[in-house]
Amino acid sequence: xxxxxxxxxxxxxxxxxxxxxxxxxxxxxxxxxxxxxxxxxxxxxxxxxxxxxxxxxxxxxxxxxxxxxxxxxxxxxxxxxxxxxxxxxxxxxxxxxxxxxxxxxxxxxxxxxxxxxxxxxxxxxxxxxxxxxxxxxxxxxxxxxxxxxxxxxxxxxxxxxxxxxxxxxxxxxxxxxxxxxxxxxxxxxxxxxxxxxxxxxxxxxxxxxxxxxxxxxxxxxxxxxxxxxxxxxxxxxxxxxxxxxxxxxxxxxxxxxxxxxxxxxxxxxxxxxxxxxxxxxxxxxxxxxxxxxxxxxxxxxxxxxxxxxxxxxxxxxxxxxxxxxxxxxxxxxxxxxxxxxxxxxxxxxxxxxxxxxxxxxxxxxxxxxxxxxxxxxxxxxxxxxxxxxxxxxxxxxxxxxxxxxxxxxxxxxxxxxxxxxxxxxxxxxxxxxxxxxxxxxxxxxxxxxxxxxxxxxxxxxxxxxxxxxxxxxxxxxx
Ligand SMILES: Cc1ncc(COP(=O)(O)O)c(C=O)c1O
Numbered sequence: 001x002x003x004x005x006x007x008x009x010x011x012x013x014x015x016x017x018x019x020x021x022x023x024x025x026x027x028x029x030x031x032x033x034x035x036x037x038x039x040x041x042x043x044x045x046x047x048x049x050x051x052x053x054x055x056x057x058x059x060x061x062x063x064x065x066x067x068x069x070x071x072x073x074x075x076x077x078x079x080x081x082x083x084x085x086x087x088x089x090x091x092x093x094x095x096x097x098x099x100x101x102x103x104x105x106x107x108x109x110x111x112x113x114x115x116x117x118x119x120x121x122x123x124x125x126x127x128x129x130x131x132x133x134x135x136x137x138x139x140x141x142x143x144x145x146x147x148x149x150x151x152x153x154x155x156x157x158x159x160x161x162x163x164x165x166x167x168x169x170x171x172x173x174x175x176x177x178x179x180x181x182x183x184x185x186x187x188x189x190x191x192x193x194x195x196x197x198x199x200x201x202x203x204x205x206x207x208x209x210x211x212x213x214x215x216x217x218x219x220x221x222x223x224x225x226x227x228x229x230x231x232x233x234x235x236x237x238x239x240x241x242x243x244x245x246x247x248x249x250x251x252x253x254x255x256x257x258x259x260x261x262x263x264x265x266x267x268x269x270x271x272x273x274x275x276x277x278x279x280x281x282x283x284x285x286x287x288x289x290x291x292x293x294x295x296x297x298x299x300x301x302x303x304x305x306x307x308x309x310x311x312x313x314x315x316x317x318x319x320x321x322x323x324x325x326x327x328x329x330x331x332x333x334x335x336x337x338x339x340x341x342x343x344x345x346x347x348x349x350x351x352x353x354x355x356x357x358x359x360x361x362x363x364x365x366x367x368x369x370x371x372x373x374x375x376x377x378x379x380x381x382x383x384x385x386x387x388x389x390x391x392x393x394x395x396x397x398x399x400x401x402x403x404x405x406x407x408x409x410x411x412x413x414x415x416x417x418x419x420x421x422x423x424x425x426x427x428x429x430x431x432x433x434x435x436x437x438x439x440x441x442x443x444x445x446x447x448x449x450x451x452x453x454x455x456x457x458x459x460x461x462x463x464x465x466x467x468x469x470x471x472x473x474x475x476x477x478x
Contacts, residue, residue, distance in 0.1 A: 007057050016060045023064065024096065028456075031080050035433020038076045045074040076436070081457040084465060085438040087248065087276045087410075088453035092308035094370035098363030099310055107359045112345035113337045115359070119346055122149055122361035125368065126315060132373055133281040133301075136294040139317040141346075147317040148351040149360045153275035154193035156300035156316035159324065159352055161197045161240050163298070164269025166327040168239035174327065178202040183231045185209045186242040187219035189252050191273060194242050203239075216405050217252030217442070219243060225262050232266070240269045243296075245289050246277025249440040250404040250412050250447075253277075257292025264295055272299045275314070276453075279306040280384070280408050283377050289407065297323075306383075306453045307376065309367050313360050316352075325350045379455070383409040386452045386462050393466050399473060403447040411450040412442060415473050419446040428472035435465045 008016065048070045078089050109118030126147030130140045137143045150156045165173050165182055173182070182203050186194045188210040198208045209231075211224045228238050241263050243254035256272060263270035272293060278301025280286035293299060300316045303309035318324045329350040339345045349355050371379070387409035394400045394413045404412040415421045426437050426448055440447050448469075452462060 008060070012060070019060075019064070023067070025093075028079070031077055032082065034072070034075075034077050034080070036077050036080045036082050036436035037085075037430050037433065038074050039433065040074045045070060079454065079456075080436075081454050081461045082435040082465065083454050084450050084452060085436045086449075087305050087451055089304060089311050090306060090308055090453055090455045091310045092367060092370070092455055094366040095309045095363045098366035102359040102362045105359060108356050109359055110349040110355050110357055111335060111337065111340060111347045113339045116345075118357075118359045118361070119348060121359075121365060122348065123147075123346055125361045125365050126317070128368060129315060129364075130317065132368075132376075133278065134284065134287050134290075135281075135299065135317060136296075136319070138294070138319040139299065143319075144321065145317060145319040146321050146346070147315055148348050149357075149364070150300070150314045150316050150352050151312040152193075153191070153273060153300050153302050153314050154196065155353060156298070156314050157191075157193055157242060157271060157273055158197040158200055159316065159328065160242070160269065160271035160298040160300075160318075161194075161201045161203070163318070163324045163327045164240035164271070165201055165203065167269055167323055168237055171326060173202070178204075180204060180207070181235070181237045182239045183207045183209060183236045184240040184242070185211055185224055185227065185238065185268075187211050187213050187244065187247070187252070187254060189213050189217050189219075189247040189249055190242060190244050191248050191275065194273070207236075213252060217247060217250045219254040219259060221255055221258040221262060224259060228262065228266055228268070238266060238268050240271065242271045242273055245272060245274035246280075246408065246410075248276070249449075250442055251277065251407055251410040252404070253289050253407055255292075256290055257295065260292045260295025263297075269297045270295060272296045274299065274301040276302065276305045276410075277408055279303070280380055282307075282373070283380055286380075286384070286408065303364055303367070306380070307367065308371065308379065308455055309364050313364060321351075328352070383453050383457070386457065386459060387411055387450075389459070390450055390452065390462055390466060397470070399470075403442045403445070409452045411452075412440065412447050413450065414445065414447050417473075421473070422446045422448055425469060425472040428475065429465075429468050432468070434468050435461075437465075437469075 079091050107115040107118050109115045112119040123141050127140050130147060139145050184198050184203050195208060209227050211219050214220050231238050243256055243259045245253055260270050281290055298318045300314055302314045304311040304313040340347050348357060387406060391402060391406040391411045394402055400413055400415055403414050415425060423446060426439055429435055429437055438449055440449055
């Protein structure tokens with residue numbers, strides 16, 4: 001029976017739902033007609049919205065009109081094949097549909113008992129992925145560990161740090177709090193989420209050691225070993241090391257095996273953050289970047305960056321699930337249930353920070369089944385090849401230079417004319433709306449980042465981007 005207060009009947013939902021799917025399909029059809037980066041001024045979107053919410057129900061058509069007129073101008077088109085900024089946050093139709101089904105089911109999967117399929121599909125898909133990426137057997141649910149989907153790599157790294165902190169204090173910092181003696185280590189090129197995690201976990205910024213990198217922006221393991229020894233000598237408690245496979249600034253690859261051996265020797269929790277570049281391991285020829293992963297206690301990568309799965313979706317693996325669960329599990333009476341007490345099920349609420357959780361594995365399942373392993377590999381190889389091609393053009397052009405090695409699909413480069421010229425090139429191409437690029441600083445010089453990983457990017461988009469960059473450079477020198 002229809003509820004007379006419901007804003008939409010099932011029949012209307014069916015009709016509007018089809019219109020929304022059509023709108024999304026058409027959006028992808030016309031996406032290249034929009035300026036890639038939104039051109040609105042601060043406050044412009046809000047100024048177009050009514051000050052107060054409507055007292056009564058509005059027609060659906062009015063909302064869709066505002067999608068076009070108010071929202072779209074304020075969108076930076078991350079799904080445009082001309083989006084080369086930051087790292088990608090790519091997407092695909094099967095993923096959107098999986099996510100829609102998750103919304104439709106509206107499941108909250110905090111416990112196995114609150115929706116067994118939500119938990120069991122997640123365990124299964126993460127085991128699939130573990131095998132697809134060549135992860136060590138200890139990270140699979142059949143081993144001592146297992147995988148879980150988190151919102152972001154930031155959350156995964158925080159959970160890893162918390163587990164490392166607890167293991168290093170014999171699980172006492174959860175009870176007594178931190179005493180200022182714990183120390184964490186990562187490279188000077190690691191993502192800012194590690195520093196944030198160190199703050200949240202109560203370790204303290206001043207107890208995070210940012211280890212020097214070599215000429216390839218990779219952590220220097222001998223410096224790490226010395227710092228750990230110095231801290232031990234000074235009576236401190238080293239509890240966590242994070243290596244990065246594919247740093248954000250320059251795609252630097254930390255030497256996982258050497259760092260892992262040091263962590264092993266000192267009994268320190270070893271986390272590997274492969275948020276962006278982990279996806280490359282779908283292809284056996286790129287797995288050497290993660291050589292030594294069997295020495296890691298935890299690992300994460302983001303299908304929501306480079307594996308065609310819409311935000312949010314980070315996969316977090318641990319080698320010893322007991323350490324993670326012991327760190328994060330708090331059991332109030334109202335969550336007790338027979339299945340949990342039987343010990344035969346996984347309750348993912350104990351594997352991350354929030355209690356509640358969406359049915360995210362549906363979209364990942366749809367992506368893997370729709371592309372197939374070979375289809376995913378083909379996409380990754382295409383992006384890497386496009387990255388290498390772009391790098392070869394930079395190498396051949398006397399006006400430009402590469403600013404870092406190009407192991408995969410991120411090209412860090414700069415015009416030889418200096419920071420101001422590079423800034424003008426970036427501002428020029430971005431203002432034109434033809435493409436979107438972002439920057440970093442490497443060796444204290446402004447560096448442009450060409451990050452190639454959008455689902456629909458083809459050679460012609462990369463060719464056009466290079467042409468536009470050179471046009472802007474020529475304008476600068478004329
Ligand atoms: C290496 C690395 N780690 C962590 C992150 C943070 O990702 P998230 O937004 O999933 O927290 C990024 C984001 O670009 C990253 O490149």
